[in-house]
Amino acid sequence: MNVFDQEEKFMEQNKMDHIELGKQLDFFMKHPDVGQGLVLWKPHGAMFRYLLEKFSKEAHVLNGYQWVSTPHIGKANLWETSGHLEFYKDSMYSPMDIDGEPYYLKPMSCPFHVMVYQDGIKSYRDLPIRLAEIAPVYRYELSGTLHGLTRVRGFTQDDAHIIATPEQMGDEIQKALDFSLYILRKFELKQFKAYIATRNDEKYIGDPDEWINAEKLLTMAVENAGLDYEIDAGGGAFYGPKIDLKLMDNQGREWQCSTIQFDFNIPQRFSMSYIGQDGLKHTPMMVHRALFGSVERFTAMLMEHFNGQFPVWLAPVQARILLISEEQLDYGEFILNTLKKKGHRVELDSSNETLGMKVRNTQIARIPLMLIIGEKEKQDGLVTVRYLRQKKQQTMKLDDFLQLLVMEEAKGKAEVIF
Numbered sequence: 001m002n003v004f005d006q007e008e009k010f011m012e013q014n015k016m017d018h019i020e021l022g023k024q025l026d027f028f029m030k031h032p033d034v035g036q037g038l039v040l041w042k043p044h045g046a047m048f049r050y051l052l053e054k055f056s057k058e059a060h061v062l063n064g065y066q067w068v069s070t071p072h073i074g075k076a077n078l079w080e081t082s083g084h085l086e087f088y089k090d091s092m093y094s095p096m097d098i099d100g101e102p103y104y105l106k107p108m109s110c111p112f113h114v115m116v117y118q119d120g121i122k123s124y125r126d127l128p129i130r131l132a133e134i135a136p137v138y139r140y141e142l143s144g145t146l147h148g149l150t151r152v153r154g155f156t157q158d159d160a161h162i163i164a165t166p167e168q169m170g171d172e173i174q175k176a177l178d179f180s181l182y183i184l185r186k187f188e189l190k191q192f193k194a195y196i197a198t199r200n201d202e203k204y205i206g207d208p209d210e211w212i213n214a215e216k217l218l219t220m221a222v223e224n225a226g227l228d229y230e231i232d233a234g235g236g237a238f239y240g241p242k243i244d245l246k247l248m249d250n251q252g253r254e255w256q257c258s259t260i261q262f263d264f265n266i267p268q269r270f271s272m273s274y275i276g277q278d279g280l281k282h283t284p285m286m287v288h289r290a291l292f293g294s295v296e297r298f299t300a301m302l303m304e305h306f307n308g309q310f311p312v313w314l315a316p317v318q319a320r321i322l323l324i325s326e327e328q329l330d331y332g333e334f335i336l337n338t339l340k341k342k343g344h345r346v347e348l349d350s351s352n353e354t355l356g357m358k359v360r361n362t363q364i365a366r367i368p369l370m371l372i373i374g375e376k377e378k379q380d381g382l383v384t385v386r387y388l389r390q391k392k393q394q395t396m397k398l399d400d401f402l403q404l405l406v407m408e409e410a411k412g413k414a415e416v417i418f
């Protein structure tokens with residue numbers, strides 16, 4: 001067994017949780033002076049998020065969503081109208097005083113998106129409208145429940161709002177679910193469970209017939225997508241039923257990530273409307289949907305799912321150049337600059353460590369490609385590529401390696417799915 005195999009075997013045997021992985025990958029940190037449940041993303045972790053969010057934004061824009069951007073805080077009036085101060089206050093932070101008026105940090109982006117919708121009269125011809133944002137939100141969580149990236153007090157939500165006529169809603173739910181499944185599959189996630197959470201007879205608003213109809217649309221979408229599902233009877237929010245897709249972590253715990261939720265409350269509270277074909281004002285239907293759920297939690301799921309060994313398109317560092325001796329430093333730097341100028345994420349280990357130690361460090365950092373450079377590679381303009389996931393090694397021309405990187409990156413390109 002050579003030095004490569006020993007380390008790789010070790011990593012396979014030890015499925016770590018994302019907190020331990022986070023240290024090895026150097027992704028994130030916390031600090032008592034910043035506060036509990038608040039995450040500082042270090043360069044590798046922040047690059048990972050950048051890639052995640054970039055993919056998500058491209059996929060949304062390609063698939064009929066409009067991107068919006070809204071503030072971190074809003075006046076108390078807004079949260080009164082939305083019902084947050086009535087039903088959600090325990091999860092919100094104390095207000096801050098600005099010019100004598102109370103403002104709250106946002107726990108969700110929904111009311112802001114409603115404001116964007118309401119800017120100007122909407123006709124049935126404008127619908128459906130799909131507004132998306134990846135936004136930081138802040139929610140109070142008990143300190144005892146805080147955990148790594150999966151339960152935090154400041155997180156980033158990819159909430160989007162679909163506003164449609166009742167006739168359009170069935171199709172929109174199906175699209176939202178298909179989009180959600182596309183995203184999960186793109187990230188190679190297959191371990192998830194679908195739940196349809198229905199009305200709690202003790203606590204709900206809206207017309208029971210509306211609920212029955214909405215639950216039917218959610219069930220149809222899940223069945224059309226060919227998913228096994230469970231009914232979470234009475235598990236719906238007070239404002240509407242939902243589909244939840246829950247992902248499993250390495251300890252077998254389920255975490256809610258994707259969700260598609262009807263909302264019978266907000267359209268009424270904000271008097272949202274559109275002009276129908278009959279020339280009269282109607283109330284549109286609204287759905288909230290988050291696909292990652294929380295970028296923090298989704299990152300944790302991906303770290304554990306891949307055991308930190310991300311595909312090349314998603315890896316914050318794609319390749320590390322390892323020199324056999326200092327003699328190859330100039331060629332190593334040439335490769336580094338060539339690849340960086342093409343937009344690839346590459347590092348050079350120019351330390352005096354032995355090759356064995358450099359290999360080990362690269363494996364612990366889970367960098368998917370190692371470029372081993374000796375005298376032969378330098379003389380002939382070659383690179384010897386060691387693949388972390390496939391466990392194979394190949395010597396090729398630098399140009400061919402560039403082609404390979406381009407091919408690997410294409411796997412992370414967002415596609416039109418409907």
Ligand SMILES: [Zn+2]
Nearest residue numbers: 108110159288
């Ligand atoms: Zn929302």
